[in-house]
Each structure stands twice: as C-alpha cells, then as structure tokens.
Amino acid sequence: MEKRAFRKQQLQRLSQLSDSARQQQNLALQRQLFAHSAWQAAQVVAITLSGDIEVATQPLIERAWAEGKTVVIPKTLPHRQMAFYPYTSTTKLARTSFGLLEPVDGQPIAKSAIDLILVPGLGYSRDRHARIGFGGGYYDRYLADYAGTKLTLAYNEMAFEHAEWPVDDYDILLDELLVAGDGQNDKN
DSSP states (O other): OOOHHHHHHHHHHHOOHHHHHHHHHHHHHHHHHHHHHHHHHSSSEOOOOOOOOOOOOHHHHHHHTTTTTTEEEEEEETTTEEEEEEEEEEEEEEEESSSEEEESOOOOOOGGGGGGHHHHHHHHEEETOEEEEEEOOOHHHHOOOOOOOOEEOOOGGEEEEEEESOTTTTTTOOOOEEEOOOOEEEEO
C-alpha cells in the first residue's frame, strides 16, 4: 500500500478508538516507559504535544518535570527542518498551519544535548522498527544524524508485524518500540 493511502487508513482507524481503549493503552504505555532504562537515564527528553488520535503525551511531560528532566518540544522551520525548544508550564505556544502547538520564543537545544526522543507516528513495524509519520519528513531529516535513543510509544493499532507501507532509504529506523499490549519491549 502506498504511504498516502496507509496514512489515511491509519488516521481513520485511530480516530475510531474508544476513549476507554485509548485510556487503557495510554496507562500501559506510561508504565512501560517509566520503567524503561532510557527514560530513567535521560536528563533531556524530546516529545511532542499530542493530538487527539496520538498517544497522550501530557502525562509523560508532567512526569518528566516531576523527575527534574528537561522537556523539549519541536518547532518546524523552513525547508522541512525542525529544532527542539525547552518546554515549561509557562512556555508561550502558537498553533501552526499543521494545527500543532509550537513554542513562540526561546533558544533551540543542541541535538547532542537530547538523550531521548519519543518519536511520533501513525504506524510502526515490529520487525525493523520502521515508522510512518504524518508525511512531512521533519523527523526523518532531524533523526538522520541523531546519536541518542529513538524510541516510540504505540497503541496496539499502530504496531504491525511488518511495514504495510513502503520503507524508503531515507526513512530512519527507531531503536525501540513500546507497544501498549506488550508486557515486554521490542528491541533491535
């Protein structure tokens, strides 16, 4: 299936998840993440402000703050580039043309300072840890020379045994995939 068709199918599928299923899976993913060595060791965590169909990130952000971690969130830049900026409860945000909230001001954090990136997406393959995102290519460009841990949290409906979409040479593979229904992690 081509990427555009797969994205459309996944958006539809994820929008049909019940609130209770979404809540159960979010809690299962939180338990897995907070027990994970990459989370425990990380001082700087890059994360998105989640949309309605995505894994809820606000509880993750609040836990990171409570643990004294620095939270950074993405800001899109020209030429399909992005950078991560510090995020606190007082950060001023603006909605982009994509409908995402991004920081208005502040200074970007050096890529080398980020210990863990929680990478968003619509689907993930268990076998290769391939990911299909929302189609902008921002994360693939950013992650191309990122040396830290690339981890994702996936609802059961986001995890596939093999990629059901084309995986291109420029698609960056993740280090690890945490799936809500799994008791253990999928590691490379």
